[in-house]
Amino acid sequence: MAEIHRTGRAASPGLAIGPVTMLTSGVARRTTVGSPPAETAALQAAIAAATAEIAGMIAIAQGEVADILEFQVALLEDDALAEAAYTAISTGTAADQAWCAALDAEIAGYRAAEDEYFRARAADLIDIRDRVLAHLGGGSAAADIPGDSIVAGEDITPSAFLAADWSRGGGIALAAGSPSSHVAMLARARGAPMVVGLGPLAWQDRPPALALVDGDAGTVIFDPEPETRRLFEHRMAAAHVARAAADAGSFEPAVTADGRRIAILLNIAAPEELAAIDPAICDGIGLVRTEFLFEASHGLPDEDIQYGVYRRILEWAQGRPVTIRTLDAGGDKPIRGLTVDGESNPFLGVRGIRLSLARPDVFRVQLRALLRAAVHGSLKVMLPMIAVPSEFDRAAAMLDAEFAALAAQGISCARPPLGIMVEVPAAALRAEDFAAAFYSIGSNDLTQYTMAAARDIGAVADLNDTGDPAVLSLIARTVEAARRRGVEVSLCGDAAADTRLTTALLATGLTALSVAPVAVARLKAAIAGVGA
Amino acid sequence: MPDANASRAAESAVPLTASAVLVNAVGLHARPSVKLTQCAKRFAASIELALAPDGPWTDAKSPVKVMRVKAPQGATLHFRVTGADGEAALAALLALVNDGFGEA
Numbered sequence: 001m002a003e004i005h006r007t008g009r010a011a012s013p014g015l016a017i018g019p020v021t022m023l024t025s026g027v028a029r030r031t032t033v034g035s036p037p038a039e040t041a042a043l044q045a046a047i048a049a050a051t052a053e054i055a056g057m058i059a060i061a062q063g064e065v066a067d068i069l070e071f072q073v074a075l076l077e078d079d080a081l082a083e084a085a086y087t088a089i090s091t092g093t094a095a096d097q098a099w100c101a102a103l104d105a106e107i108a109g110y111r112a113a114e115d116e117y118f119r120a121r122a123a124d125l126i127d128i129r130d131r132v133l134a135h136l137g138g139g140s141a142a143a144d145i146p147g148d149s150i151v152a153g154e155d156i157t158p159s160a161f162l163a164a165d166w167s168r169g170g171g172i173a174l175a176a177g178s179p180s181s182h183v184a185m186l187a188r189a190r191g192a193p194m195v196v197g198l199g200p201l202a203w204q205d206r207p208p209a210l211a212l213v214d215g216d217a218g219t220v221i222f223d224p225e226p227e228t229r230r231l232f233e234h235r236m237a238a239a240h241v242a243r244a245a246a247d248a249g250s251f252e253p254a255v256t257a258d259g260r261r262i263a264i265l266l267n268i269a270a271p272e273e274l275a276a277i278d279p280a281i282c283d284g285i286g287l288v289r290t291e292f293l294f295e296a297s298h299g300l301p302d303e304d305i306q307y308g309v310y311r312r313i314l315e316w317a318q319g320r321p322v323t324i325r326t327l328d329a330g331g332d333k334p335i336r337g338l339t340v341d342g343e344s345n346p347f348l349g350v351r352g353i354r355l356s357l358a359r360p361d362v363f364r365v366q367l368r369a370l371l372r373a374a375v376h377g378s379l380k381v382m383l384p385m386i387a388v389p390s391e392f393d394r395a396a397a398m399l400d401a402e403f404a405a406l407a408a409q410g411i412s413c414a415r416p417p418l419g420i421m422v423e424v425p426a427a428a429l430r431a432e433d434f435a436a437a438f439y440s441i442g443s444n445d446l447t448q449y450t451m452a453a454a455r456d457i458g459a460v461a462d463l464n465d466t467g468d469p470a471v472l473s474l475i476a477r478t479v480e481a482a483r484r485r486g487v488e489v490s491l492c493g494d495a496a497a498d499t500r501l502t503t504a505l506l507a508t509g510l511t512a513l514s515v516a517p518v519a520v521a522r523l524k525a526a527i528a529g530v531g532a
Numbered sequence: 533m534p535d536a537n538a539s540r541a542a543e544s545a546v547p548l549t550a551s552a553v554l555v556n557a558v559g560l561h562a563r564p565s566v567k568l569t570q571c572a573k574r575f576a577a578s579i580e581l582a583l584a585p586d587g588p589w590t591d592a593k594s595p596v597k598v599m600r601v602k603a604p605q606g607a608t609l610h611f612r613v614t615g616a617d618g619e620a621a622l623a624a625l626l627a628l629v630n631d632g633f634g635e636a
Contacts, residue, residue, distance in 0.1 A: 071562040071595075074569065080596040109600060117558045118602045124562070336558050 010218035012187035012194035016171030023153025046135035103129035171213035246521035258531035265514035284320035286514025306369035314377030328384035352385025374414035431481035443493025466495035499526035560603035577615025
């Protein structure tokens with residue numbers, strides 16, 4: 001059988017090789033069909049096994065993931081879910097077909113819902129359908145992803161991803177999916193190579209046995225020829241050696257070959273990420289996303305909850321600077337009950353600072369929590385999606401007012417430096433006009449707004465290039481504005497971790513880059529080669 | 533708010549009825565549905581809900597069926613309860629809905 005080359009889009013870097021585990025219901029094809037009582041018993045057993053499996057996942061899950069799993073268990077434990085399937089089985093239909101038909105009818109009902117939230121629950125029903133099907137087929141697709149396998153399928157749910165052990169290797173190859181999906185973020189954090197957007201993975205006779213995932217190039221090779229595999233394993237070995245060398249150097253400061261010291265900061269999406277990280281590998285935290293606080297709580301977190309989280313992050317940093325970004329909801333990050341639904345173009349709508357200024361009730365709570373946390377370390381506060389100076393001025397006035405109010409009440413607090421995220425081209429073009437205490441260049445949005453090309457639209461993904469001279473020129477202009485005003489500037493988008501861009505980024509004069517923890521060692525190694 | 537004129541029946545087979553408005557952010561979605569059915573299952577009484585005072589009625593102890601109702605935020609939930617502990621069941625359900633399922 002000839003090897004199959006597929007090209008998609010890189011979603012998480014690195015190389016992986018392993019046996020293919022298909023995520024579709026294709027694993028559950030049954031060859032024999034029993035009598036109606038036997039089929040009924042088979043379906044009952046499969047539902048019970050699926051329920052037990054999810055219950056086991058709940059035990060180690062938390063927050064929103066646990067809620068979704070509990071919802072799935074509630075549905076599985078409800079006889080109404082399989083009622084139609086049992087009726088069909090009694091008239092001679094096979095258990096898997098009866099179950100599929102019953103669940104597909106349920107899924108169609110959700111997909112037809114007017115409400116976006118109910119439509120989105122179709123994914124839960126699909127999850128349930130396939131999990132039970134896997135048990136009917138005698139196997140367990142979701143829970144039994146062997147740690148070193150290549151998971152292939154249409155898409156993968158966060159719960160399925162979390163159920164697998166990625167510490168022993170393995171990778172992900174998806175027909176659909178997106179580099180900005182929740183799973184892609186998890187994959188980058190865990191260091192699991194991932195390629196998305198491969199197009200339909202339809203196999204003529206049987207699924208492939210082995211696959212090579214190149215999460216740097218965005219390619220996957222199924223059933224490689226021995227020579228292809230040998231070359232790939234050579235590359236993996238070389239990358240492994242390079243990574244080991246980089247890991248060894250991860251506690252060393254980042255210095256270019258020509259002696260420039262570069263500050264390496266961390267991007268953090270959830271405080272749990274910090275648990276396993278030694279703060280000595282970095283010069284501080286360049287970006288704490290605060291959206292997680294608002295997603296997990298099914299509502300708006302109160303001041304004390306936010307204060308507690310911010311304080312823990314500052315204490316972890318042991319005096320190193322920590323930049324916390326105020327809520328950046330909207331765009332591709334909707335938050336129920338807060339963001340505006342039904343905007344024709346959410347990326348050009350009420351998001352970031354625009355939403356915070358429109359909802360001062362929510363924004364003030366966050367500002368107060370930040371002011372109180374500021375006494376526990378070196379805090380900096382950053383405003384996202386700033387386009388004009390008046391937005392900064394209004395936010396700064398609110399911060400000052402809350403600071404005065406807390407101080408008047410005798411509550412311990414400190415007024416942190418307030419800076420802006422430079423991600424709207426308008427802000428990059430006149431960065432010197434903002435009274436910001438620092439600039440942080442958000443290269444993801446700056447690139448997509450400059451190039452008018454979204455990252456998650458495959459057909460224009462090539463245009464979405466931070467290395468384009470137009471984007472680099474906006475970055476250089478921002479760095480120059482910071483130099484003239486005597487304030488700090490850093491870059492915290494995905495481009496900071498893309499070592500192909502390191503030379504170009506440092507050529508703009510940048511001396512601080514903020515990346516995901518998993519990228520620190522690789523970036524330091526790349527910086528050491530710059531200017532050599 | 534619960535209906536002021538919630539009809540009261542003694543300990544008969546005449547159903548008790550009452551209604552409350554869904555005040556939580558996105559209506560009777562996954563978590564509220566689970567909470568509502570868990571609450572209903574604590575009672576022996578037969579408990580049904582509907583979006584209109586004259587039905588169609590849905591078994592409030594079945595999360596699958598409650599989710600099929602797809603009740604949006606702002607909808608009025610009507611309850612119909614029959615059984616010995618019906619009055620307590622109705623009070624518990626109304627409290628849960630009026631409280632926004634603890635997440636408003």
